[in-house]
Amino acid sequence: MDEIFGIPAPLLFGQLLLGLINGAFYALLSLGLAVIFGMLNVINFTHGAQFMMGAFVAWMLLHYLGIGYWWALLLAPLIVGFTGVVIEKTMISRLYKLDHLYGLLLTFGVGLIIEGLFRNQYGSSGMPYRIPPELQGAWDLGFMFMPVYRGWVVIVAIVMCLATWLVIEKTKLGSYLRAATENPALVQAFGINVPRMMTLTYGAGVALAAFAGVLAAPIYSVNPQMGANLIIIVFAVVVIGGMGSILGSVVTGFGLGVIEGFTRVFYPEASATVIFVVMAIVLLLRPAGLFGRA
Amino acid sequence: MADAPLLQVKGLEAWYGESHVLHGVDIHINAGEVVTLLGRNGAGKTSTLRSIMGLVGRRAGSVKYDGRELIGARSDIIARAGIGYVPEERGIFASLSVYENLMLPPEVLPGGLPVGTIYELFPNLLERRNSPGTKLSGGEQQMLAIGRILRTGAKLLLLDEPSEGLAPVIVQQIGRTIRELKSRGFTVLLVEQNFRFAQTVADRHYVMEHGRVVDMVGNAELNASLDRLHEYLGV
Numbered sequence: 001m002d003e004i005f006g007i008p009a010p011l012l013f014g015q016l017l018l019g020l021i022n023g024a025f026y027a028l029l030s031l032g033l034a035v036i037f038g039m040l041n042v043i044n045f046t047h048g049a050q051f052m053m054g055a056f057v058a059w060m061l062l063h064y065l066g067i068g069y070w071w072a073l074l075l076a077p078l079i080v081g082f083t084g085v086v087i088e089k090t091m092i093s094r095l096y097k098l099d100h101l102y103g104l105l106l107t108f109g110v111g112l113i114i115e116g117l118f119r120n121q122y123g124s125s126g127m128p129y130r131i132p133p134e135l136q137g138a139w140d141l142g143f144m145f146m147p148v149y150r151g152w153v154v155i156v157a158i159v160m161c162l163a164t165w166l167v168i169e170k171t172k173l174g175s176y177l178r179a180a181t182e183n184p185a186l187v188q189a190f191g192i193n194v195p196r197m198m199t200l201t202y203g204a205g206v207a208l209a210a211f212a213g214v215l216a217a218p219i220y221s222v223n224p225q226m227g228a229n230l231i232i233i234v235f236a237v238v239v240i241g242g243m244g245s246i247l248g249s250v251v252t253g254f255g256l257g258v259i260e261g262f263t264r265v266f267y268p269e270a271s272a273t274v275i276f277v278v279m280a281i282v283l284l285l286r287p288a289g290l291f292g293r294a
Numbered sequence: 295m296a297d298a299p300l301l302q303v304k305g306l307e308a309w310y311g312e313s314h315v316l317h318g319v320d321i322h323i324n325a326g327e328v329v330t331l332l333g334r335n336g337a338g339k340t341s342t343l344r345s346i347m348g349l350v351g352r353r354a355g356s357v358k359y360d361g362r363e364l365i366g367a368r369s370d371i372i373a374r375a376g377i378g379y380v381p382e383e384r385g386i387f388a389s390l391s392v393y394e395n396l397m398l399p400p401e402v403l404p405g406g407l408p409v410g411t412i413y414e415l416f417p418n419l420l421e422r423r424n425s426p427g428t429k430l431s432g433g434e435q436q437m438l439a440i441g442r443i444l445r446t447g448a449k450l451l452l453l454d455e456p457s458e459g460l461a462p463v464i465v466q467q468i469g470r471t472i473r474e475l476k477s478r479g480f481t482v483l484l485v486e487q488n489f490r491f492a493q494t495v496a497d498r499h500y501v502m503e504h505g506r507v508v509d510m511v512g513n514a515e516l517n518a519s520l521d522r523l524h525e526y527l528g529v
Binding site for chain 2: 172175176178179181182183185186187188189190191192193194
């Protein structure tokens with residue numbers, strides 16, 4: 001069997017793939033956080049819970065209504081995004097004039113409440129969610145077998161990141177978003193309803209988290225903790241990439257997933273901490289993050 | 295309503311947090327006029343524009359535009375009534391190209407200038423349309439800040455010190471532009487420190503001190519009132 005640096009190639013590529021999968025989720029989640037932070041100046045600590053809600057809504061749609069994966073991919077983000085709109089309208093929007101810390105505390109608390117409600121209802125053991133039949137099986141890539149569903153997740157995540165980037169950088173709506181990120185008061189003085197834009201931006205960021213949640217449902221078990229476990233790493237990714245940077249969150253998300261994967265091969269003991277080590281180094285050398293504007 | 299001024303400001307008061315910056319400003323501007331607010335630093339000129347636009351913490355009094363009371367309105371509603379605003383710091387967005395900056399403000403009323411006409415007024419903006427907004431020179435940024443509100447159909451333009459920090463030749467160009475805009479039927483409220491410049495474009499001048507309007511001078515009487523103005527402006 002082929003070896004690379006004394007490591008069996010299938011193991012190496014397997015971990016690389018796993019790294020890309022995790023990276024896909026890091027990228028999707030940190031992208032939503034970046035969009036929300038850029039526009040609202042709120043660090044959305046509810047993001048993990050909203051990711052979990054995406055997976056749960058997919059599970060509920062299937063379990064209670066018999067609606068499958070493909071529709072869930074569309075409906076769950078809409079439903080969870082709508083709850084985000086309600087949260088922004090009723091709570092977050094009252095905090096814009098206060099210190100950032102209040103938004104952080106509020107969203108952290110809301111996240112805990114949501115997770116508590118789901119744990120109360122469904123327990124913490126987790127529910128299985130089947131891979132849709134169209135995406136079962138594996139591709140033989142010659143050097144390894146790649147499960148179709150995992151390849152799908154990586155591709156969809158890349159497409160979503162690219163689409164989000166295109167919307168923000170290349171469309172009229174995106175120019176409103178970028179301008180309002182710089183100077184919301186002036187954008188509003190041009191006749192744009194900035195408060196409504198903020199509500200919809202929050203909804204869209206939350207929908208992106210829920211979308212990632214649906215993608216994750218067949219990979220991880222659907223349980224109330226699934227977001228909390230991931231979100232800590234995602235915040236490290238956001239800090240490394242640079243708060244509010246779209247490109248930064250995507251590149252850093254995938255990059256750190258891969259670094260984590262490789263660490264699991266070469267020095268497994270450090271795989272859980274490597275991202276935080278990178279974070280510490282980046283903070284020391286570039287406090288604004290790799291892609292952040294100081 | 296033909297005789298009513300386009301903009302009628304009465305007893306306008308404004309606060310930034312605890313600090314009370316305007317103490318009852320009264321001004322009016324008729325359709326098609328160019329009117330300046332003169333005064334020293336801190337007299338309340340910029341605050342008056344910001345208050346008309348709804349960009350201060352709190353305001354009271356009356357701001358009537360085209361017969362419509364706007365004192366309780368949000369700034370996006372005020373803009374949509376037909377008022378275009380050029381802030382003192384120009385407000386060019388760094389993350390947008392020149393073209394995106396130009397196209398940013400939404401159309402609020404029919405009858406805005408076509409982009410082609412704006413490029414005729416400011417040829418530099420056409421040449422540099424793909425540059426990032428803040429890579430422009432100060433004069434070009436000022437042209438962009440003015441150009442982008444001409445597209446929207448706004449009838450009243452609030453310009454905050456368009457001549458500030460610009461080379462004399464650019465100031466002359468801005469002056470020509472303001473006269474051109476007047477001839478096209480725009481109404482302009484202009485904040486200025488430089489009354490020599492104001493004299494070349496305006497019909498009337500209000501003088502502000504300590505958050506109030508203390509005097510009004512027609513452009514024709516400006517030279518006769520120089521002593522009085524020198525005293526107000528400390529120049």
